[in-house]
Amino acid sequence: MNITTNGEAVSIDPLTVQQYLVSLGIDPRRVAVELNLDILPKAQYETTLLKEGDALEIVHFVGGGALRG
DSSP, X not given: OEEEXXXXXXXXXXXXXXXXXXXXXXXXXXXXXXXXTEEEOGGGTXXXXXXXXXXXXXXXXXXXXXXXX
């Protein structure tokens, strides 16, 4: 099946969002997922099955920064 991830077309087997993230080596706790222009609550990652034509945007949280003084 074909989906789009962060603007790139990819072909995958049917998976849940959680399974897809893990297959990419992404810790689901450290990202936000937009599915077809809607933010997907983390509680739904395990139960949301990706479908043909779905569009995902995966946003990684980055920590750090500089203290200003």
